[in-house]
Amino acid sequence: MSARAAGGRALHAVPESTTDKLTIAQAVRDAMAGEMERDERVLVLGEDVGVDGGVFRATEGLIERFGPQRVIDTPLAESSIIGMSIGLAATGFRPIAEIQFMGFVYPAVNQLFAHAARLRNRTRGNLSVPMVVRMPYGGGIHPPEHHSESYEAMFLNTPGIKVVVPSNPYDAKGLLTAAIRDPDPVLFMEPKRIYRAFREPVPRDGYTVPIGKAAIAREGEDVSLIAWGAMVRVCLDAAEVLTRSDVAAEVVDLRSLNPLDRETVLASVAKTGRAVVVHEAPRTAGFGAEIAAQIGEHALLQLEAPVRRVAGFDTVFPLARSEQYYLPSRERVIDAVQRVLSY
Amino acid sequence: MSARAAGGRALHAVPESTTDKLTIAQAVRDAMAGEMERDERVLVLGEDVGVDGGVFRATEGLIERFGPQRVIDTPLAESSIIGMSIGLAATGFRPIAEIQFMGFVYPAVNQLFAHAARLRNRTRGNLSVPMVVRMPYGGGIHPPEHHSESYEAMFLNTPGIKVVVPSNPYDAKGLLTAAIRDPDPVLFMEPKRIYRAFREPVPRDGYTVPIGKAAIAREGEDVSLIAWGAMVRVCLDAAEVLTRSDVAAEVVDLRSLNPLDRETVLASVAKTGRAVVVHEAPRTAGFGAEIAAQIGEHALLQLEAPVRRVAGFDTVFPLARSEQYYLPSRERVIDAVQRVLSY
């Protein structure tokens, strides 16, 4: 069975003729362009998203097509980008805010957590914040300081903001489209390391990949590898290598971290009895802990071995020359699998 | 055996004559006053810490004693409070910064996480940030919005800042003294709900409770209750009630969340085979997940039942009139214990 056949995409199969082969970055742009076309309330704003087309070119061409009233270069102020988006969203617009790198989201967390995440609840539904916050995250591109971070855990302990992460172009377009149409704030994390790593057919028309549903990126019976974003590919690579030692690893691509598709995770673990969670963020109090805790809680008796976590170390993300020591690698995943198998 | 005899305090027993009976709030003040006396590099700064003595009176009298050069009322700017403290700490002072409520720490997280947590590592030890950040946290006092939050999880997924939480006056003074003397940034969380709930003897002289060591607040053989701050008392209460049904609960007071005293946690679970983790923050991706994950990882075969978490719900902390629905209560802890016992 192909690495993808069992994945979410099979559900959304479309005729070849209506697809383009796109990278993740292109699929992201395509989703925004499509939704801006479809709904004039949709706006894009952020640093360098206009004339420059974004530092990763994810908004390239949008200002030419939709004009500077809908593709807005903001001053260098993350708290304003989110704070103004709240004002826009609460009064009828559907802003897509870009934070240039997840490493620079900190100045915006007050607006995100104290307001965007709470406005619906605070007003008992009277006002809401239909907003998407896009941000490239994660390591692997050897950039300067603060450009490689993965801060999802703090969003996941802060109720009110959905969190999604695509691992491939099809999901990128479908999840982002779903996020833009969602009535609540959605954090859309973009795995910058694989922005243009590969192309896949992506339907030209708009479609959604539902938020809250994981995908089985590869089926297997021996161990469940649970990951999201760029780490899904690392797991798929590891799974491929593991076939050589006759180990059939299943790869669960969470796609949505909040809400979490616990059912799919537990079903996979029920089948394999073993789980390895893989993420880039520091290990301690990373979202891997939550996955491990939930598996322990709901599948204790099915576990043949402790859930292992392959994660970043509890250190600052290193500068470029030491990056390789930090990031979870295929080898580390394989090593963890071997440990859970030999437990 | 008394509820406290086996605790950390036994190790620090001091002659009665040199102690005062203090509340947690007083013990906090006492620690600051003692260290300011001992080391003139120690400063206090924050909103309303001077003339007003702090909104919880934790800095009361300090400005009279040490003057406005060492007890500094700042403008209303949390990012400045931390950012300036970094400048002060890196050049020879030992600032104790107060954030008025943990709910208002968000504007400061960029300075805390992007700088305070990293300066030593970034400069390979050349500069460092010997700073303490005090903040009242947690629910139970029926205040306005944003005054009840517990945001420790994001600090624990962000390496570089130690995190300690006292549950009683003795530890409050000892841990804060240790934090002030620590060469690295320490977040000192103060359980405002029990600021003045009770008094205990606290030595007049300076002493430290080591950072990174949990305490057994009560011994027991049947189940381990793992908590910190105000939840320790809830667990002690539950343990007391549980004796009526002949259940001997052990209460582990973590005291330090980073570094975590895994050894003590695992030793307790090895003894009891059952664990319940209790915290106020939302359940998903809270620090309880990390504890559960570590127990699962290191003690899987010793577990007689899944680790349960009694935590806040994944909602915004409610306003005063619904607070009781949200906060972990003695009853919820007892219920969780009964479930792990009947698993």
Added chain:
Amino acid sequence: MPRTRVYEAVTERLEILDVEGRVDQALMPALDAEALRGLYRDMVLMRNFDDKALKLQRQGRMGTWPPIKGQEAVQAGVARAMGEHDWLIPAFREHGVMALRGVPLHLIYAYWAGDERGSCYPEGVRCFPVAVPVGSQWQHGAGVGLSLKLSGEDAVAVTFGGDGSTSEGDFHEALNCAAVFGVKAVFVIQNNQWAISVPLHQQTATATLAQKAHAYGMPGIQVDGNDVLAVYVATREAIQRARRGDGPTLIEAVTYRLGDHTTADDASRYRPEGEVEAWEGRDPIQRLRRHLEGAGLWDESQEAVLQEEAHAWVESQVKAFEEMAPQEPEAIFSSMYAELPPHLVEQMNELLAEVRS
């Protein structure tokens, strides 16, 4: 041209009604007797419901309450200068202007008593909920102002904040962005001299707060905030400017918090002797009353009727507030998202099982 002037900064202050009740006729707005009496009535109602809240709090029937006593002129002046469709973005000490903009008083009470439904305003009331994190609301005001500019709607966003809130980064970012985008917004600082225990001179080294507008390239003006007419005129001008598309304005209204910071505070710990008394002499309500009486527009019997009306209204609102059935426990979940995700359904059921057991 070695040392040249590249910018000249001037900041003005507007006053119309003085402490004795005399007005500057040249600046006097064209308000008829009814309108003037209306402003007076607005302020009296505020004073009454604020007093009542303090009483309720002492009786344990109210949560922490931030009093507005002394700041009624700013709130009435701004509210009455606003147009029907304008948005209000308050901080947390704007009960007066909120009430005048249509937020039912019993909901204001409910909010401060700890009931989220207090922030669910009736259809058509264009008002953000209270913003407790100091300064954060400035950004929303800039965003709503941008929204109104982009949509072309004939409305303006009016945002409030305190003197203390001008020290937060959000104040700066919001005003800077508002000016860059030329949004339809007015920013009103209620400079009541204190941020809890911190006096203005420890909050900023500037002579005025209005001059901070020079950092944004927007007009800034200081008004006597205890002079309801000056507040009204300055706000009306600023709103007209924004409505015309000529961009935002910063207004500093100089006033004074006659009460404690909140019911959890004891201002006598930090205030210099005599300060409160001095400001009581500049009471915004008495000032307008003197003017009305001098002009033959007000007398004791009208006052008695008004006090009676105020009392009745406040009591009816207290009743409406106290008759609200408690929120159901599930309410803590039901507005988290448009649709409840499975884990919240599960948690809600846990809670319901517990509550019902």
Added chain:
Amino acid sequence: MPRTRVYEAVTERLEILDVEGRVDQALMPALDAEALRGLYRDMVLMRNFDDKALKLQRQGRMGTWPPIKGQEAVQAGVARAMGEHDWLIPAFREHGVMALRGVPLHLIYAYWAGDERGSCYPEGVRCFPVAVPVGSQWQHGAGVGLSLKLSGEDAVAVTFGGDGSTSEGDFHEALNCAAVFGVKAVFVIQNNQWAISVPLHQQTATATLAQKAHAYGMPGIQVDGNDVLAVYVATREAIQRARRGDGPTLIEAVTYRLGDHTTADDASRYRPEGEVEAWEGRDPIQRLRRHLEGAGLWDESQEAVLQEEAHAWVESQVKAFEEMAPQEPEAIFSSMYAELPPHLVEQMNELLAEVRS
């Protein structure tokens, strides 16, 4: 007094050396020939090491590099106005001033090549490491300035930031606090007209950045940032003021980023035609050279010697940088805390086991 002025102030611009190399004698600082040649030399060295970094980057021997080409006068002028014990708090485009303040060039290269040891400066070099989160460093400058005020040390904190960084809340908070506390600090904006692709007029609606000082009650001055003498004079004055205890100053140095934002950027995508060429005509280095030549203080042969010296120095620094042994893997752990906690020991051992296997 109905409509009165409550604040009046001006913002000035200082220029001394014009594009042709002529100086305003009245404002000319008392610098002897050696000092003037020194400033020229400083700038030439910067231009050389910056060029070299770009070459190394193209060859894959350097990481992302933010060039300083065009901004040499700000950096030399400020560095030479600083006293021995003054602290430097840079943003990320201050390699020039950092080098002049004693940070070895090979460490600057190492940092931008991705080696943390590049921020471990030699004993006695009073300099903060590069701050990548835009605007965050302003706060550290205020804090160091407060530290120097409290300790009574005879030193001043000089903090740098870009035009874009003035939009961040941290800029505002830091300058406001610095003024309130009267700290010993100078804040220097390198206004190079662009924040990546965002031009100044989309960053702020003000006519100048210097006028933002009016929001803080501190002096602000604009200087021609391509005029090393104006930068020097304005900085010296500001440092003296701070040293005297008279509080902080904001300096806006108007300059231009002749290169791309970084080696990861392509500025031709967003810059208007002819802009770079126009600013090349205002090159800070050529300007001082014209002056020196006109005054008979510089000639071709001196230039040749200097270029030779610059080349040799830069090459020696490249060599020192490239000869640094790679960091050990455990280095990612060893400076996290003064003492390694048990979980990091465990993780370090995991890594070492893996690396050695």
